[in-house]
Amino acid sequence: MRIGVAATPDVAIPTLDWLLQSEHEISLIITQPDRPAGRGRLLQQSVVGQWAESHQIPVLKPENSTELIGEIEGLDLVLTIGYGVLLPEAILALPKRGFLNLHFSLLPAYRGAAPAQRALRNGETVTGVSVFQLDKGMDTGPIFTQESLHIDPSWRSFELLEHLAVLGPEVVKRSFAMIESGQSPYEQVGTASIAPKISKAEAKIDFRLDASQISDAIRAFTYEPGAWTIWKGEPFKVCAAEISDAVVGNPGEVFVRDKSVYVVTGSASLELLKVIPAGKKEMEAIDWARGARLTGGEFFG
DSSP states (O other): OEEEEOSSSSHHHHHHHHHHSSSEEEEEOOOOEEEEEEETTTEEOOHHHHHHHHHOOOEOOOOOOOGGGGSSSTTSEEEESSOOOOOOOHTSSSTTTTTEEEESTTTTTSSSSOHHHHHHHHHHSEEEEEEEEOOSSSSSSOOOEEEEEEEEETTOOHHHHHHHHHHHHHHHHHHHHHHHTOOBBOOOOOHHHHHHHHOTTTTTTOOTSOOHHHHHHHHHTTTTTTOOOEEEEEEEEEEEEEEOSSSSTTTBBBBEETTTEEEEOOSSSEEEEEETTTTOEEEHHHHHHHHHHHSSSSSSS
């Protein structure tokens, strides 16, 4: 089949690499327009745009979905992977077999922009991927294939997404085989839930919460947008932590014990493992604590 792929983030790369070696033809890559990035705010194309350029595949970067008219009608289908744009029904009908989406949850659970992050935030132990036919709703179309994945308790959102992305090629392959053999997808069954994008405000740590809730939030929000608090008037990110009962005190209070850094929560405490102080790179929490020269009685928040 002649395939178009509409994608933006690096989670699309395993599936793109498989498609490149498959019997199918990647005729077009559609990705988000170049955006300012880095300290110099220079325009930079998406990871998928860079991939397409390196493999000499035509790239389209529409500012508006109407720019797809006249570009995708000759394709058998378009596969979307984290493209980041809701497409109108008139555009979805242009390819011969419409649009498919590789989504990082077991639909109908976690429809929306941040399924992996929301699964971690809610303490889920199992998630997965779904390939389904796009329709006018938000991740509501009929499903071709799904594959489940057990979540390792240590995984943060970027690590979970890496493992989910690796499942992409197989479920896409199976879905394409179903289409070519004339098999129909099945309607979604089960309890639907929504996974909206994570805001920076939501990612602020509330140390009055239970330690497990905070731990889940840190896993869910690392690295984007980053679980954060305030230290001496500056933003301070926590990138990795473990639940501990080593210290007691008031929520947000910081302790250093036996070359480890702890913060008190509404239940137990958390041992901080990796942090990003304002203006610094990620570092071991104990290295930050040594530089901060803690004297006792300090609080986050």
